[in-house]
Amino acid sequence: MESLGVQPGQLWYLMALYAVLSVPFLCVSACILAGFFLQPARVAALYGVTMLGSGAGAAGAVGLLYVAHPATIPYALALATATAYLCVASPSVWGRISGWGLVVLATGLLVTGKVQPIRVSEYKGLSYALRYPDAQIAGECASPLSAITVVKSGQIRETPGQISNYPMSQLGTLPEQAGLYFDAGSVSPVHRFDGDLSRFAYLDYVTGAVAYRVAPASPNVAIIGAGGGTEVLSALGHGAIHVSAIEVDPGVLRLLRGPLREFSGRLYERNDVSITIADGRGYLQSHAYQYDLIHIALLDSFTASAAGVNALNENYLYTVEAVSLYLERLTPDGVLAMTCWLKAPPRDSLKLFATLAEAYEKAGPGDPSQRLVYIRSWNTATIVLSKAPLDASRISRVRSFCEDRGFDLCYLPGLVREEANRYVILDEPVHFDFAHAILSPQRENAYRNSLFDLRPATDDCPYFFQFFRWTSLPTLIRGMGTQWALFVEWGYLVLVATLLQGLVISAVLILAPLLVFTRRATPRPARRWVLTYFAGLGLAYMFLEIAFIQRFTLFLSYPVYAVAVVLTAFLVFSGLGSLLAQRVLGRRSSLVALSVCGIVVVVSIYLLALAPAFSAAAGWPDALRIALSVALLAPLAFLMGIPFPSGLQLVTDSFESLLPWAWGVNGCASVVGALLATVVAVHFGFSALTLVAAAIYVVAAFCLARLEQRARGGA
Amino acid sequence: MSSRLRHSRPVNATALVVPLLFLCAVAPPDDEYAAARARMVQQQIAEGDSWGREAVTNASVLRAMRAVPRHQFVPPGQVSQAYDDRPLPIGYGQTISQPYIVGKMTELLKVDANSVVLEVGTGSGYQAAILAELVKDVFTIEIISPLAEQASKRLKALGYSRAHARAGDGYFGWADHAPYDGIIVTAAASHIPPPLVEQLKAGGRLIIPVGPPFGLQQLLVLEKRKDGSITQRSVMSVKFVPLTGRKEGQESASPRAAK
Numbered sequence: 001m002e003s004l005g006v007q008p009g010q011l012w013y014l015m016a017l018y019a020v021l022s023v024p025f026l027c028v029s030a031c032i033l034a035g036f037f038l039q040p041a042r043v044a045a046l047y048g049v050t051m052l053g054s055g056a057g058a059a060g061a062v063g064l065l066y067v068a069h070p071a072t073i074p075y076a077l078a079l080a081t082a083t084a085y086l087c088v089a090s091p092s093v094w095g096r097i098s099g100w101g102l103v104v105l106a107t108g109l110l111v112t113g114k115v116q117p118i119r120v121s122e123y124k125g126l127s128y129a130l131r132y133p134d135a136q137i138a139g140e141c142a143s144p145l146s147a148i149t150v151v152k153s154g155q156i157r158e159t160p161g162q163i164s165n166y167p168m169s170q171l172g173t174l175p176e177q178a179g180l181y182f183d184a185g186s187v188s189p190v191h192r193f194d195g196d197l198s199r200f201a202y203l204d205y206v207t208g209a210v211a212y213r214v215a216p217a218s219p220n221v222a223i224i225g226a227g228g229g230t231e232v233l234s235a236l237g238h239g240a241i242h243v244s245a246i247e248v249d250p251g252v253l254r255l256l257r258g259p260l261r262e263f264s265g266r267l268y269e270r271n272d273v274s275i276t277i278a279d280g281r282g283y284l285q286s287h288a289y290q291y292d293l294i295h296i297a298l299l300d301s302f303t304a305s306a307a308g309v310n311a312l313n314e315n316y317l318y319t320v321e322a323v324s325l326y327l328e329r330l331t332p333d334g335v336l337a338m339t340c341w342l343k344a345p346p347r348d349s350l351k352l353f354a355t356l357a358e359a360y361e362k363a364g365p366g367d368p369s370q371r372l373v374y375i376r377s378w379n380t381a382t383i384v385l386s387k388a389p390l391d392a393s394r395i396s397r398v399r400s401f402c403e404d405r406g407f408d409l410c411y412l413p414g415l416v417r418e419e420a421n422r423y424v425i426l427d428e429p430v431h432f433d434f435a436h437a438i439l440s441p442q443r444e445n446a447y448r449n450s451l452f453d454l455r456p457a458t459d460d461c462p463y464f465f466q467f468f469r470w471t472s473l474p475t476l477i478r479g480m481g482t483q484w485a486l487f488v489e490w491g492y493l494v495l496v497a498t499l500l501q502g503l504v505i506s507a508v509l510i511l512a513p514l515l516v517f518t519r520r521a522t523p524r525p526a527r528r529w530v531l532t533y534f535a536g537l538g539l540a541y542m543f544l545e546i547a548f549i550q551r552f553t554l555f556l557s558y559p560v561y562a563v564a565v566v567l568t569a570f571l572v573f574s575g576l577g578s579l580l581a582q583r584v585l586g587r588r589s590s591l592v593a594l595s596v597c598g599i600v601v602v603v604s605i606y607l608l609a610l611a612p613a614f615s616a617a618a619g620w621p622d623a624l625r626i627a628l629s630v631a632l633l634a635p636l637a638f639l640m641g642i643p644f645p646s647g648l649q650l651v652t653d654s655f656e657s658l659l660p661w662a663w664g665v666n667g668c669a670s671v672v673g674a675l676l677a678t679v680v681a682v683h684f685g686f687s688a689l690t691l692v693a694a695a696i697y698v699v700a701a702f703c704l705a706r707l708e709q710r711a712r713g714g715a
Numbered sequence: 716m717s718s719r720l721r722h723s724r725p726v727n728a729t730a731l732v733v734p735l736l737f738l739c740a741v742a743p744p745d746d747e748y749a750a751a752r753a754r755m756v757q758q759q760i761a762e763g764d765s766w767g768r769e770a771v772t773n774a775s776v777l778r779a780m781r782a783v784p785r786h787q788f789v790p791p792g793q794v795s796q797a798y799d800d801r802p803l804p805i806g807y808g809q810t811i812s813q814p815y816i817v818g819k820m821t822e823l824l825k826v827d828a829n830s831v832v833l834e835v836g837t838g839s840g841y842q843a844a845i846l847a848e849l850v851k852d853v854f855t856i857e858i859i860s861p862l863a864e865q866a867s868k869r870l871k872a873l874g875y876s877r878a879h880a881r882a883g884d885g886y887f888g889w890a891d892h893a894p895y896d897g898i899i900v901t902a903a904a905s906h907i908p909p910p911l912v913e914q915l916k917a918g919g920r921l922i923i924p925v926g927p928p929f930g931l932q933q934l935l936v937l938e939k940r941k942d943g944s945i946t947q948r949s950v951m952s953v954k955f956v957p958l959t960g961r962k963e964g965q966e967s968a969s970p971r972a973a974k
Contacts, residue, residue: 131808133858157886159906162925165945168909173887202909344933344949378935378947379906379925406945424947486931486952 018505024077031084033663040652044582044645051575051641055568062564065144071118072110079106126184129153138178139259141251144560148251149181150190150259158189159206160230160298161339161380164405166205175199178263180228180252188227190256193265203234205405207375207382208297211337212238213397214373214384219292220244222329224280224317225299227252229267235295236272244291245275246283248558253277279557281316281325286619290331297339298380312491312678316554318352318464319457323359323385330387339382345487347452347467349374349381350434353411354447355456355464356385357438369439374411375402376431378424381410389413411435451475459554459611461685468492492682499675506668514664526655529707530647534662536700537644538669539676543693544603544640545570546677547686552629555614556622565626569633570640577641581649588646589701589708595642596701602636603694607687643697647704654711748786751798756780759800760818768951771818779848780818785811787873788839807859811839812901816953818845820922823936823950824897826850831892833914835885836901840866840878846899847878854892856885888914895919903932903955907947915939924955 035046057080064076082102089095120127129135132155139150156177176192191200203209208231212219221235226245235243245268247253253275256264268275276283280296296317316322318338326336338356340348353374360368366389373384375398386394390413402409406423409415410431420432434454437446447455452467468488476484485493545566553562581591610632617628644666651662680689756777763770771777786797789811793803802810812820821842826832830850834843837857843866846853855878857863863882870878883889885900886908893914900911900923907923915921917939926932933949940946 155884157905162906163909165912166909167913169913173910344952378933378949406947423945424949426949483952 024081029663029667033660036648036652036659036663040656042582043648043652044578047645047648048575048578048582048641051571051578055571055575058564058567058571062144062560065142069142070147075106075110079103079110082106120184124184125179125187126151126181129156129179129181129187132156139255141254141258143249143251144564145249145558146182146251147184148249148255149184150178150255151181152178156187156189158187158230160203160208160234161206161341162377163202163205164377164407166202168202171201172199174202178228178260180255182249188252189230190228190260190264191230191233192263193229193233193267195265197233197237200233200237203230203237207377207380207407208295208337208339209234209238210373210375210382210398210401210407211293211295211335211384213401214337214386214390214394215293215335216331216333220290220331221293221295222246222284222289222291224284224294224296226275229256229264231295231297232267232273235293240293241272243273244289245273246278246280247275248277248279250277281322281554282557282618284325284329285615288329290329290334292331292334293337294326294329294334295337295339297337297382298341312463312495312682313465314462314550314553314559315457315464316459316462318355319459319462320355320359320362321459323356324363327360327363327385327387333386333388335384335386337382337384339380342376342379342381345451346381346430347454348465349376349383349410349431350450351452351454351456351464351467352381353383353435354438354443354454356383358456360385370413372411372413372435372439373398374431374435375407375409376424377407381431458685460687461681462550462554463682465489466492466682495675495678495682499672499679502671502675506671510664510668514661526707526710527658527661529703529710530651530655530658530662531665533647533700533703533707534644534666535669536696536703537647538666539673540693540696540700541574541640541644542670542673543677543680543689543696544636546674547681547689547693548633548636550681550686551610552633555617556625556629561622561626565629566633569630570637573634573637574641577638578645580638581642581645588650589705592643592646592704593701595639596697598639599636599697600694602639603690606632606636607690643700643704647707650704650708650711655707748784748798752781752785755785755798755800755814756818759815768815768819771815771822773822775849776818776822776845779821779845780814782848783841783844784873785814785841788841788844788869805839805862807862809836809838809859809862809902811841812955817842819950820899820901820934821845821849823922823934824899824920826897830896832897832899833889833892833895833911834899834901835888835911837863837866837880838901840870840875840880842899842901843870843878843880844873844875847875850896851877852892853878854889854895855880856883856889858882858884886910890914898922900924901955903927907935907937912937912939912945917941917943924953 032046032050036043039046061073061076064073068076082099082105086096086099086103089099122128126149129151130137132153134155135151135153137149138152141148154176156179157174158177158179159174177189178192179187179189181187193199215221218239218241219235220242221240222244223231223235224246226232226247229245232243232245253268256268267273284294299317323336330336336356338352340352342349353372356372357368360371368385370389371386373382373386373390375382395412395414398412399409401407408423408431409420410429415432417429417432421429434446434450437443451469451472453469454467457464466489473484476488480487548570549562549566552566553559556562556565577595581588613628613632617625620628648659648662651658677689680692760771760780761777786794788805789797789803790805793805796803798814800813800815802813802816805811824832824846826846826849828849828851832846832850832853834846834853834855837843837855839862840855843853843855847870855866857866857880860882863880867880870880881889886904887910888898888908890910894916895914896916896919898911898915898919898921900921903924903926905925905927907921907925911921911923915937918941919939921937921939922934923937924932924934931952932955934951934953935947936950937945937947
């Protein structure tokens, strides 16, 4: 697949991928449904057990990633499937023989490690790096967070942005680097460091270094996203008396204390550097230290940023609430500095500027316009927010810094429009114009008239990198023709495309066969209630699951923990709720109505109480926070496990011919719901998503009541 | 008189036949390529390209594009597509750039007959040949040694004595012949290499695509003012193979980004 542009032929590869991936899901669904038909009296129990198994699988997969390479996961799945087959086939001799054979084979592959290595796309950073003339892999480390590969090569020359006006012939070339490649994609360099900080003078020639012209001398610095240590070296080179390096991925530290220990000069073992493995925001929330400089720089790779693949990643480091927290952790003269990649047309830095400005207005005191600095090169922008108003000497230092290095000033107290746009020349000084609009009464107009969504992200809608606006699409197409998609965030477009595909494929593969092959003996009203009920449950369940995964990402710090914990809790406790539903006799609609009432009450409480609960428990150890998360999710998930099997049992008892429809429509709705949930969250936030889900549950309860009425009336 | 005619007839036949034989031997057996080349210049470059970008109007550049036999710079299997409006693979993961891009980048360099130019990323040598038609000297460097050797031989064979090719890491430029009136980089880099800026003469221009590998890049025109300060301007969005990449890749140019 050697193509960089869009090739229509790639669609066939995509279809083939769908076909291959659908096989195991098809088989598993068929097994589950067969069980329902074979044991109609125990549908709820069977469903409950299925959920318990799924929950165990969700937790088990993450647990396996702590001890095994991701490439072994398919073999673990094969072993689980072989075990299930053995259980089913064991009554016959051949069944037992073949079952045990599969179990032994899968176990052998898993244990001996004879796994097929993952084929990495040739267009990912690692593939590209391994083609350098002298490239060699110097280490690897895998965890649930990422698989990191260390590459050493003289061709690795990663810089935190454009190095401008750097007199290389006088100050020397860049030190040798090794690259830490995360999931074969983005790279964080590790520098060969022998203790001589003068070799890193080039780090004073990137936009991020402006922070040290504004921060107090000899600052106490916190670096969020320390990675391989570039910003730590920059801080030390700028005279920091202590650097608190915060890095979320434990694999980085393992490598820098392992195969890269001597190469990196034991950077993270210095007395003036402390390394903490934690999420940056969670760390600052739970530790009330004060810093002279908090620096967040280039957390995503240039490639990932340019492609816009992070558009759908919730990012709690760039929200208004996050900036408020950072301000609380600064000394009275402290500064916050944030550096981002620049894209064409510019949007990241504009949104970041708006975020810092609005956050300061909320936090106060005083006017943000006297406290902000905004500069850019051709590929990075740095915005600095000072707690104290900028005085003449700091302003002068910033001006000199930019003039010496050929960086453009976009905002500085006292800057006039003619001074902006001098070095990296744009048609118009858009950065300057936007910054001034944000700090003026024209802010709303600036947001409204922008080609992109530049409103600051909040904790309720933390999609900082989502810039796409449907209302701008005609303008984009007019200005860029057929190439417009290259200039927007791909993540969002892929989501929309996947949603449309989900709708089409669901209709073709699930609904169409049902239309053709099922009997039409059931009256229309009953069919209507069944379809609405099960479709609603599919949507609402996924909406709440997705909403709480996003919510708990903030609390648990690691998205992979949030997915595992929320998924496991939902599946396990929903399973228990389903088992309860099996035991209930009498009116199922009453049980469902009660459970839906419970869901609405719990959801309402969570909308108000989750944020304070998260803040209070932010400093707890990981294990306690996970336990609290499970405790919070358990009652909701338990209640959510009741409606589906209750309805399924009713359909099995009274409208058996509609059982495939119930299952099929619920499957469709689940697929669509997972995608639609993200779309709703991106545009309206988690609270809206949660409320919509609660409303759908209410409608579903009504549908079940009518269905039960029909069943009792013999319709 | 008749004897003069008898003697002159064989001479006249020779006078006709010999030039014809000569033309058959050395004239391009492919007059169609001359026509294709002229069409390429007219339709893809002088009138702007298929994406609606600005035409190349510099007469010297257009003349050079008409003169250099592009088909001599592509692998044998690609000759029939040599004058198409697209880049072509030349092996080792490199490409010969789309004709419009070559013309546009050459025009942006703003060189003349006295210029000394550095090209980073020789590839097939086509860009170097174009430059050799226009400047005093072009020094071209290629990190992939086999490509460098092939390009060097090709340029010599075609008579481009003003083009000097060698293998080496273009990130560090070619200090021996610096400073340069113009520097052209024909592969994408994640940042502008500081050594290249240092080797640029005051008043000179550096043309470079910068951006992520295999992604959308910006074609930057960097000018070094007389006082040594630098200005940069993005001219268009492009996609080049990476500066040290080895894989086949495509290259296309996109319309200028809207502001």
